[in-house]
Amino acid sequence: MRSTPPAETFPAHTPAASQIFTTVLSQGPLTRLEAARRAGLSAAAVTKAVRPLLAAGYLVESADEEARPALGRPASLVRVDGGRALFIGLKATGGELIGVLTDLCCRIRIARRISLTDRQDTAVLAVMGELVHELRTGAVDFGAPVLGLGVAVSGDVDRAEGVVRYSPFLDWRDVPLAELAAKTTGLPVTVDNDVRALTVAEQWFGAGVGLADFAVVTVGAGIGCGLVVHGRVVAGAHGVAGEIGHVTVDPAGPPCHCGNRGCVEAIAGDAAILRRIRESTGVEVADTSEALALAHRGVAGAREAYAGAGEAIGRGIATVANLFGPERVIISGEGLAGYDLFAEQIRDTFTQAAFGSAAHCDVQTRPLPFEEWARGAAATAIQSFITPDDPPPSR
Amino acid sequence: MRSTPPAETFPAHTPAASQIFTTVLSQGPLTRLEAARRAGLSAAAVTKAVRPLLAAGYLVESADEEARPALGRPASLVRVDGGRALFIGLKATGGELIGVLTDLCCRIRIARRISLTDRQDTAVLAVMGELVHELRTGAVDFGAPVLGLGVAVSGDVDRAEGVVRYSPFLDWRDVPLAELAAKTTGLPVTVDNDVRALTVAEQWFGAGVGLADFAVVTVGAGIGCGLVVHGRVVAGAHGVAGEIGHVTVDPAGPPCHCGNRGCVEAIAGDAAILRRIRESTGVEVADTSEALALAHRGVAGAREAYAGAGEAIGRGIATVANLFGPERVIISGEGLAGYDLFAEQIRDTFTQAAFGSAAHCDVQTRPLPFEEWARGAAATAIQSFITPDDPPPSR
DNA sequence: AGCCATTAATTTACGCTGTCAATAAAAGAG
DNA sequence: CTCTTTTATTGACAGCGTAAATTAATGGCT
Numbered sequence: 001m002r003s004t005p006p007a008e009t010f011p012a013h014t015p016a017a018s019q020i021f022t023t024v025l026s027q028g029p030l031t032r033l034e035a036a037r038r039a040g041l042s043a044a045a046v047t048k049a050v051r052p053l054l055a056a057g058y059l060v061e062s063a064d065e066e067a068r069p070a071l072g073r074p075a076s077l078v079r080v081d082g083g084r085a086l087f088i089g090l091k092a093t094g095g096e097l098i099g100v101l102t103d104l105c106c107r108i109r110i111a112r113r114i115s116l117t118d119r120q121d122t123a124v125l126a127v128m129g130e131l132v133h134e135l136r137t138g139a140v141d142f143g144a145p146v147l148g149l150g151v152a153v154s155g156d157v158d159r160a161e162g163v164v165r166y167s168p169f170l171d172w173r174d175v176p177l178a179e180l181a182a183k184t185t186g187l188p189v190t191v192d193n194d195v196r197a198l199t200v201a202e203q204w205f206g207a208g209v210g211l212a213d214f215a216v217v218t219v220g221a222g223i224g225c226g227l228v229v230h231g232r233v234v235a236g237a238h239g240v241a242g243e244i245g246h247v248t249v250d251p252a253g254p255p256c257h258c259g260n261r262g263c264v265e266a267i268a269g270d271a272a273i274l275r276r277i278r279e280s281t282g283v284e285v286a287d288t289s290e291a292l293a294l295a296h297r298g299v300a301g302a303r304e305a306y307a308g309a310g311e312a313i314g315r316g317i318a319t320v321a322n323l324f325g326p327e328r329v330i331i332s333g334e335g336l337a338g339y340d341l342f343a344e345q346i347r348d349t350f351t352q353a354a355f356g357s358a359a360h361c362d363v364q365t366r367p368l369p370f371e372e373w374a375r376g377a378a379a380t381a382i383q384s385f386i387t388p389d390d391p392p393p394s395r
Numbered sequence: 396m397r398s399t400p401p402a403e404t405f406p407a408h409t410p411a412a413s414q415i416f417t418t419v420l421s422q423g424p425l426t427r428l429e430a431a432r433r434a435g436l437s438a439a440a441v442t443k444a445v446r447p448l449l450a451a452g453y454l455v456e457s458a459d460e461e462a463r464p465a466l467g468r469p470a471s472l473v474r475v476d477g478g479r480a481l482f483i484g485l486k487a488t489g490g491e492l493i494g495v496l497t498d499l500c501c502r503i504r505i506a507r508r509i510s511l512t513d514r515q516d517t518a519v520l521a522v523m524g525e526l527v528h529e530l531r532t533g534a535v536d537f538g539a540p541v542l543g544l545g546v547a548v549s550g551d552v553d554r555a556e557g558v559v560r561y562s563p564f565l566d567w568r569d570v571p572l573a574e575l576a577a578k579t580t581g582l583p584v585t586v587d588n589d590v591r592a593l594t595v596a597e598q599w600f601g602a603g604v605g606l607a608d609f610a611v612v613t614v615g616a617g618i619g620c621g622l623v624v625h626g627r628v629v630a631g632a633h634g635v636a637g638e639i640g641h642v643t644v645d646p647a648g649p650p651c652h653c654g655n656r657g658c659v660e661a662i663a664g665d666a667a668i669l670r671r672i673r674e675s676t677g678v679e680v681a682d683t684s685e686a687l688a689l690a691h692r693g694v695a696g697a698r699e700a701y702a703g704a705g706e707a708i709g710r711g712i713a714t715v716a717n718l719f720g721p722e723r724v725i726i727s728g729e730g731l732a733g734y735d736l737f738a739e740q741i742r743d744t745f746t747q748a749a750f751g752s753a754a755h756c757d758v759q760t761r762p763l764p765f766e767e768w769a770r771g772a773a774a775t776a777i778q779s780f781i782t783p784d785d786p787p788p789s790r
Numbered sequence: 791a792g793c794c795a796t797t798a799a800t801t802t803a804c805g806c807t808g809t810c811a812a813t814a815a816a817a818g819a820g
Numbered sequence: 821c822t823c824t825t826t827t828a829t830t831g832a833c834a835g836c837g838t839a840a841a842t843t844a845a846t847g848g849c850t
Contacts, residue, residue: 014835033799042837047800073798073844156752166751213632225718229624236720237608238752243717246750248710250646260748315643319714322638323622325631353655355641357551357633409807428827437809442829467826468816794849801842807835814829820822 029079089378094169150381197376199226219335268309310342314349424474484773545776592771594621614730663704705737709744
């Protein structure tokens with residue numbers, strides 16, 4: 001939600017224009033005809049929508065050098081000028097703030113992290129202000145205006161209202177973050193849940209482009225899941241959705257902080273893996289990198305812990321596939337550092353537990369650099385810039 | 396999919412008209428203004444859309460007798476004339492064919508069942524033809540035309556193409572049922588998966604009216620689930636969705652016909668309950684009614700079997716709630732005959748396993764008379780009649 | 791080389807549908 | 821009998837689609 005009027009508004013005031021721009025943005029350079037086809041609109045609509053966007057510099061035209069057909073008028077490609085505008089994305093965790101400056105195509109130009117000492121909202125907000133200022137200072141070099149700020153926070157976030165309802169890691173309740181950050185920075189602010197933000201980034205700029213139904217699964221400290229159904233990110237009627245981390249995979253499994261036993265997160269979360277390695281090997285591993293080292297050295301207990309995690313994740317993904325039937329599942333997250341240790345288990349368990357054609361679902365993995373979460377936040381800011389109201393289904 | 400031109404077409408050729416009609420159909424008598432508000436359209440659009448529908452007799456107007464506010468121009472209510480048109484719904488199981496004749500408001504006027512002796516598609520089709528003929532003969536009394544036929548089949552069904560891809564109970568593969576049934580009956584035919592059809596009926600005529608996100612869980616021989624997300628029924632990219640029956644709730648549980656262990660269906664399906672009762676009590680219960688009798692008499696082994704079933708179902712529903720965040724879950728099915736035996740376990744397990752606000756999800760139960768499945772099929776026929784292409788999100 | 795047929799991309803002209811804002815209609819209150 | 825209040829209708833306007841016209845590039849033919 002915009003809390004302040006944007007410095008510059010997007011010259012696409014009709015739904016069709018937003019949709020066409022989104023199509024060109026996410027599906028690379030396209031001819032007008034091809035853009036029309038993919039957006040489900042007429043070619044005439046594209047021509048009309050493209051004109052003001054070209055004039056404003058958001059789109060640029062170029063000849064189709066390669067793949068020119070022998071006959072007929074050669075196509076001219078339309079693409080988004082990424083350098084036309086900049087956006088800032090912030091991800092707040094309990095311990096640090098990650099910030100990125102991206103262009104309109106959501107390519108990262110600058111990335112920064114600052115550790116947080118105080119989780120109080122006012123303290124975090126001050127640090128956010130600093131980080132945004134630093135990124136804007138760096139933005140001067142690129143000769144384009146910063147047109148929006150996206151903030152990603154884990155927990156229950158109401159994007160439409162710009163309010164963090166409850167964030168366990170930050171211990172926040174009902175913080176009107178969009179409003180506060182807009183006051184601090186003077187930018188239009190979008191606030192969203194971190195996993196959903198990442199899902200938006202995949203939908204527009206990643207492996208979810210062009211898919212109406214897919215899921216993003218993040219593996220790390222927690223296990224999260226973002227869902228896109230009918231071309232739209234699922235937010236849940238009560239703000240909760242995609243809680244794959246608390247899907248039970250073994251009622252006799254280890255206890256989870258949520259009060260149940262055998263949740264995916266209680267088996268495959270970073271802390272769970274560490275604890276299991278400590279219990280089975282007796283080695284007092286201090287963090288994930290030590291645990292990984294131990295497993296890579298071939299220590300049986302450590303390998304088993306990762307294998308068990310892989311099984312739990314595979315079962316969780318199979319559950320998602322059985323219920324939704326997504327076209328693709330994108331596995332990502334910090335936890336992928338140890339992907340070689342559980343890839344096989346994920347795949348085997350998924351294949352076995354997926355019912356019927358659900359097994360045809362394409363399970364992909366992509367590495368997730370640390371700035372990726374913040375990039376997701378920037379993606380939500382770009383989304384808000386292009387479609388002030390929540391976006392229509394993309395194709 | 397329509398395979399033959401309908402006997403009579405619906406005089407609403409614009410999306411807005413279909414949407415307004417749908418709103419009035421499912422949300423009872425409404426003033427034009429209220430219908431506009433609920434459909435997200437302008438009052439002007441309603442006035443324009445309603446006129447031809449009144450002229451054609453699909454809608455009727457009446458004064459708002461009660462609840463007339465003291466002030467202002469009195470509202471005139473618009474409602475659907477259910478008696479204006481009739482539809483036939485068929486549900487095919489392995490052993491019998493259930494057929495209903497409903498009016499436009501999906502109220503059942505006549506219900507019939509015929510047992511099937513031969514599962515071959517041609518044999519089933521012949522019996523379908525008979526049943527449809529019988530229902531149409533009965534329809535004469537109501538003085539309205541039969542305008543569509545809906546057929547519900549369990550398994551993998553492609554509604555858009557009207558093809559049954561694979562139905563285990565009938566042992567069918569790639570049967571172009573819509574085309575065949577249209578040829579036999581001369582009616583426009585809609586073919587859909589049985590659980591999805593039931594979900595459509597709930598969405599338009601049941602407890603899902605007005606909800607953008609809800610789930611229907613059916614308990615009986617199998618455990619099924621229909622999902623509505625963003626106001627649309629989820630069909631899954633590969634035709635599989637809502638397979639709650641094959642969500643694993645206990646990897647150490649009993650084996651399931653799908654090849655895994657501890658699926659919801661392997662614990663809470665009718666056959667699983669019977670087997671467990673036989674094993675624990677030694678009593679050779681022959682069918683579900685005997686099992687119910689045993690449990691109601693207080694036999695411990697039988698009660699435990701039902702309690703275990705309740706837990707499995709509750710856990711399955713919690714999984715759905717954690718992943719989607721539906722506003723409501725509607726539990727239904729033949730298995731509800733024993734609802735008193737596991738209601739408590741469903742509720743307790745759900746509450747415990749639902750994460751955070753997902754527990755706020757409203758879990759309802761509704762009895763499911765045997766004709767309900769066929770009524771769902773009729774609902775899909777009504778839907779196809781009103782919106783020839785797949786329906787837009789309803790509000 | 792010049793011209794024309796061919797193919798494709800884009801634009802222009804026009805019609806349909808839905809919104810917005812102004813207006814009519816139907817009461818009861820003063 | 822007029823004013824207020826609420827609902828329904830009407831007419832001007834805008835968005836978007838279709839269809840036909842226009843523009844652009846290329847190869848074959850003379």
